[in-house]
Amino acid sequence: MPKETVQLDQVIIRFAGDSGDGMQLTGDRFTAETATFGNDLSTLPDFPAEIRAPAGTLPGVSAFQLHFADHDIMTPGDAPNVLVAMNPAALKANLKDLPRGGDLIVNTDEFTSRNLSKVGYADNPIEDGSLESYNVHPIALTSLTVQSLKDFDLTKKEAERAKNMFALGLLSWLYERPTDGTERFLHEKFERKPEILKANLAALQAGWNYGETTEDFSVRYEIKPAPLAEGTYRNISGNLALAYGLVAAGQQTKLPVYLGTYPITPASDILHELSKHKKFGVRTFQAEDEIAGIGAAIGASYGGSLGVTTTSGPGVALKSEAIGLAVALELPLIVVDVQRGGPSTGLPTKTEQADLLQAMFGRNGEAPVPIIAPQSPSDCFDAALEAARIATTYRTPVFLLSDGYLANGSEPWQVPNVSELPDLTVTFTTENNWTNEDGSTEFMPFARDPETLARPWAIPGTPGLEHRIGGIEKADITGHISYDPDNHDKMVRLRQAKVDGIAKTIPDLEVDDPTGDAKVLVIGWGSTFGPIGAACRLVRDGGGKVAQAHLRHLNPFPANTGDILKRYDRVIVPEMNLGQLCMLLRAKFLVDAISYNQVRGMPFKSHELEAVIKDVISNV
Amino acid sequence: MSDTAVPIALKAKDFKSDQEVRWCPGCGDYAILAAVQSFLPELGIPKENICFVSGIGCSSRFPYYLTTYGMHSIHGRAPTIATGLATSRPDLSVWVVTGDGDALSIGGNHLIHALRRNVNLKILLFNNRIYGLTKGQYSPTSEIGKITKSTPMGSLDYPFNPLSLALGAEATFVARTIDSDRKHLTDVLRAAAEHEGSALVEIYQNCNIFNDGAFDLLKDADSRDDELIRLVDGEPIVFGAEGQHAVVRNAHGGLKIVPTDSVDASEIVTHDAHSSDTTTAFALTRLSDPETLHHTPIGVLRHVERPSYDRLMAEQMTIAAENGVGDLQSLLKGSDTWTID
Ligand SMILES: Cc1ncc(C[n+]2csc(CCOP(=O)(O)OP(=O)(O)O)c2C)c(N)n1
Ligand code: SF4
Ligand SMILES: [Mg+2]
Numbered sequence: 018m019p020k021e022t023v024q025l026d027q028v029i030i031r032f033a034g035d036s037g038d039g040m041q042l043t044g045d046r047f048t049a050e051t052a053t054f055g056n057d058l059s060t061l062p063d064f065p066a067e068i069r070a071p072a073g074t075l076p077g078v079s080a081f082q083l084h085f086a087d088h089d090i091m092t093p094g095d096a097p098n099v100l101v102a103m104n105p106a107a108l109k110a111n112l113k114d115l116p117r118g119g120d121l122i123v124n125t126d127e128f129t130s131r132n133l134s135k136v137g138y139a140d141n142p143i144e145d146g147s148l149e150s151y152n153v154h155p156i157a158l159t160s161l162t163v164q165s166l167k168d169f170d171l172t173k174k175e176a177e178r179a180k181n182m183f184a185l186g187l188l189s190w191l192y193e194r195p196t197d198g199t200e201r202f203l204h205e206k207f208e209r210k211p212e213i214l215k216a217n218l219a220a221l222q223a224g225w226n227y228g229e230t231t232e233d234f235s236v237r238y239e240i241k242p243a244p245l246a247e248g249t250y251r252n253i254s255g256n257l258a259l260a261y262g263l264v265a266a267g268q269q270t271k272l273p274v275y276l277g278t279y280p281i282t283p284a285s286d287i288l289h290e291l292s293k294h295k296k297f298g299v300r301t302f303q304a305e306d307e308i309a310g311i312g313a314a315i316g317a318s319y320g321g322s323l324g325v326t327t328t329s330g331p332g333v334a335l336k337s338e339a340i341g342l343a344v345a346l347e348l349p350l351i352v353v354d355v356q357r358g359g360p361s362t363g364l365p366t367k368t369e370q371a372d373l374l375q376a377m378f379g380r381n382g383e384a385p386v387p388i389i390a391p392q393s394p395s396d397c398f399d400a401a402l403e404a405a406r407i408a409t410t411y412r413t414p415v416f417l418l419s420d421g422y423l424a425n426g427s428e429p430w431q432v433p434n435v436s437e438l439p440d441l442t443v444t445f446t447t448e449n450n451w452t453n454e455d456g457s458t459e460f461m462p463f464a465r466d467p468e469t470l471a472r473p474w475a476i477p478g479t480p481g482l483e484h485r486i487g488g489i490e491k492a493d494i495t496g497h498i499s500y501d502p503d504n505h506d507k508m509v510r511l512r513q514a515k516v517d518g519i520a521k522t523i524p525d526l527e528v529d530d531p532t533g534d535a536k537v538l539v540i541g542w543g544s545t546f547g548p549i550g551a552a553c554r555l556v557r558d559g560g561g562k563v564a565q566a567h568l569r570h571l572n573p574f575p576a577n578t579g580d581i582l583k584r585y586d587r588v589i590v591p592e593m594n595l596g597q598l599c600m601l602l603r604a605k606f607l608v609d610a611i612s613y614n615q616v617r618g619m620p621f622k623s624h625e626l627e628a629v630i631k632d633v634i635s636n637v
Numbered sequence: 638m639s640d641t642a643v644p645i646a647l648k649a650k651d652f653k654s655d656q657e658v659r660w661c662p663g664c665g666d667y668a669i670l671a672a673v674q675s676f677l678p679e680l681g682i683p684k685e686n687i688c689f690v691s692g693i694g695c696s697s698r699f700p701y702y703l704t705t706y707g708m709h710s711i712h713g714r715a716p717t718i719a720t721g722l723a724t725s726r727p728d729l730s731v732w733v734v735t736g737d738g739d740a741l742s743i744g745g746n747h748l749i750h751a752l753r754r755n756v757n758l759k760i761l762l763f764n765n766r767i768y769g770l771t772k773g774q775y776s777p778t779s780e781i782g783k784i785t786k787s788t789p790m791g792s793l794d795y796p797f798n799p800l801s802l803a804l805g806a807e808a809t810f811v812a813r814t815i816d817s818d819r820k821h822l823t824d825v826l827r828a829a830a831e832h833e834g835s836a837l838v839e840i841y842q843n844c845n846i847f848n849d850g851a852f853d854l855l856k857d858a859d860s861r862d863d864e865l866i867r868l869v870d871g872e873p874i875v876f877g878a879e880g881q882h883a884v885v886r887n888a889h890g891g892l893k894i895v896p897t898d899s900v901d902a903s904e905i906v907t908h909d910a911h912s913s914d915t916t917t918a919f920a921l922t923r924l925s926d927p928e929t930l931h932h933t934p935i936g937v938l939r940h941v942e943r944p945s946y947d948r949l950m951a952e953q954m955t956i957a958a959e960n961g962v963g964d965l966q967s968l969l970k971g972s973d974t975w976t977i978d
């Protein structure tokens with residue numbers, strides 16, 4: 018008898034298991050299925066820094082949360098409706114987030130007395146009644162998987178390993194997800210291991226069939242596709258979008274891309290991705306350390322490439338001196354910082370946005386660097402193009418501040434039409450750019466474009482324009498070494514004016530204020546866009562009035578930023594740091610902004626932000 | 638742009654920039670600069686295709702005094718910048734100028750990695766066994782016990798032998814020369830320039846302000862013949878005014894110096910810079926006394942072929958594009974898309 022189907026408008030599922038259980042893969046595949054189905058979605062992978070912490074322990078728990086809906090959504094969700102716990106550790110670590118009445122799918126096979134005691138359960142929670150207020154589905158996932166694979170030529174271990182596919186099959190049935198994408202994926206992944214391929218496909222099917230036959234699940238759920246704008250979509254993570262943005266930047270500037278970098282979580286995937294795209298003229302160089310990475314990128318920029326370096330906070334610290342050099346040389350350079358929890362090694366796999374002031378000021382001397390920050394995973398693509406535009410137009414290093422949440426999270430992305438991408442064609446200087454009084458001409462490496470204040474980019478190999486540059490202060494126009502006090506004062510101001518002038522080419526800050534008469538503004542930057550936006554919706558759904566603005570350019574700020582801030586009675590600045598943007602806004606615009614902070618390694622929960630906003634509104 | 642389109646017939650003066658040279662009078666850097674300026678025309682490469690990259694130190698001011706492209710960068714990092722330039726622009730001739738502090742102290746890590754990768758760089762290491770620019774602190778090549786401003790009771794650390802280090806770092810070209818010997822210096826530069834890959838050239842350079850006379854033993858007419866071992870590829874290693882000293886193998890796999898007439902000619906080691914085995918080259922570097930430089934070999938110690946990193950990188954780029962250059966639209970689209978209409 019076909020089971021009843023219940024309509025839902027949204028669901029939040031969290032897959033949690035041991036690091037070795039393949040939870041990230043399961044989450045990725047469920048996400049891909051959901052994307053293909055046409056829901057809007059947002060994901061939050063959450064995994065430990067250790068590759069394989071001891072099996073079955075709390076530090077070894079790896080989780081993946083997915084929020085999907087029939088309408089547009091902005092976050093991976095505050096709390097799951099459904100928790101899949103593959104072992105006692107996963108249950109223990111995640112149960113507190115599951116609201117009472119939520120669905121809990123547990124793999125009973127793993128609830129052995131040994132595993133229970135590893136995480137401090139005296140009794141089996143599945144049996145002792147402590148889970149009474151949840152909707153528990155105890156399933157012997159491991160043994161069901163092994164049983165379904167008994168005809169295959171596999172060891173017990175190999176068969177057990179397919180249990181994540183069983184779980185995926187079951188959930189795909191439960192939420193009516195298409196599985197053909199996963200089947201294709203498995204075919205590619207196990208191309209050379211036919212027996213493992215067949216086993217995984219069989220486990221996936223067995224999970225699906227189990228849903229259909231078991232009485233434990235009496236209903237299936239349907240979440241209709243979301244009405245997104247017309248177009249072709251794919252699912253994309255922030256790091257992938259960023260890598261694609263850099264490839265696109267090479268194409269649009271018509272420059273070869275040169276990535277000089279050193280591996281670091283959570284930025285390494287950008288290196289991995291770019292190393293695949295040599296046929297786009299992208300060179301990748303894995304250097305001996307972060308300093309060498311940026312050094313190579315600067316050398317490549319000097320030679321006429323689009324130099325890029327990718328890292329996380331600790332790497333930025335090492336690169337600081339070289340970024341200062343790039344400021345002095347006035348050469349294009351993109352510095353990508355995928356921020357993670359700090360200080361020091363901090364929380365390598367967790368998100369934070371506490372490198373803003375490091376990007377802004379973390380160099381010796383007056384060394385202004387433009388900063389841009391993407392606001393969602395797919396926005397990393399556009400942010401990379403914008404960074405390339407600024408770097409090449411103004412001959413300056415540019416900071417692109419992503420973070421761990423954007424890097425690993427994913428969302429549907431309307432694939433851009435390449436013919437509509439901005440034309441960023443760069444022309445090198447090949448002729449003398451200076452006319453003397455007697456009519457003769459010369460090349461002046463520090464004569465500036467009057468509009469942008471950018472200096473010429475004349476690359477080695479250009480006859481007649483041989484010149485020397487360096488980190489020692491240069492005379493205005495000629496570029497000779499100069500210790501002249503007035504010249505230094507002038508050059509410091511010129512470099513600052515050049516960066517300030519970028520504001521002329523960036524869009525005004527926009528405010529989202531549906532009623533037009535909100536008295537409270539919430540302003541953020543970077544990856545908090547989704548949670549702040551969702552919180553504002555919640556406030557408005559409850560009848561409150563609040564305006565939202567989000568900064569994409571942090572140096573310089575959009576020209577109208579000060580005017581906007583002054584329009585509101587109160588300004589709230591939520592940040593995953595201790596108030597870095599807030600400090601800049603207060604210093605620059607003299608506004609009495611309220612800082613709201615969390616540094617928990619996790620994105621804001623929109624309900625928490627909602628409460629903060631409501632509280633401020635009620636006190637206006 | 639210059640209107641003299643170059644079929645190249647450049648002279649030393651074509652490589653002299655209009656910048657006033659600001660080294661101390663008498664500094665060994667002058668002699669090296671003059672030697673390089675008169676050597677560069679020999680390369681037969683147009684000026685615009687030559688680039689000098691330096692770090693920080695007295696020696697690192699070098700690029701300003703040439704008319705080629707040049708970059709005076711930051712302390713110790715010149716090999717990294719030069720690596721980015723050389724690997725993205727294999728059409729250029731890229732030279733690094735560095736000091737003993739720049740290359741071996743703050744930049745030691747970059748130096749060894751550039752050498753093992755065999756990036757197409759010619760690295761000129763000006764070794765004056767002192768920090769010149771910061772006014773005379775001891776350096777990683779200073780002898781133990783060196784009294785300087787920072788070591789009033791004498792330095793405590795054991796010095797590097799830069800050539801032993803380079804050999805250990807898998808360098809394919811390793812040489813040593815002296816600022817005051819113009820001909821030898823030029824010969825070594827020539828050999829380095831002809832080498833594909835990293836070439837490390839250590840140049841003993843006198844800092845007459847903070848470490849004057851550091852190489853006098855090797856330079857003075859009355860001692861040099863007995864102290865300098867001039868290596869000539871393919872020739873037996875003998876030295877001394879009358880060739881009275883010879884290099885032979887010792888019982889421990891190393892080398893030793895004996896009176897030439899005390900051994901049979903067949904026992905004398907023949908210098909082979911092209912040997913794929915670094916053992917003898919390494920043993921040669923160990924002949925010199927780390928304190929006094931007594932018995933220092935100069936010339937090309939090692940010169941072997943290994944594909945340069947630049948070439949290998951270029952090959953991968955070519956192979957990747959064999960079936961056509963990338964199509965951005967299909968990259969962005971990927972394989973898992975859905976359409977809403
Ligand atoms: C990051 C950094 N640290 C320290 C210095 C100061 N400094 C400049 S040159 C130098 C040592 C130079 O010695 P060496 O490389 O032997 O060059 P020389 O002046 O002897 O030619 C030092 C310590 C600097 N410029 N930058
Ligand atoms: S301090 Fe020494 S190395 Fe520096 S310029 Fe003077 S003599 Fe030369
Ligand atoms: Mg020195």
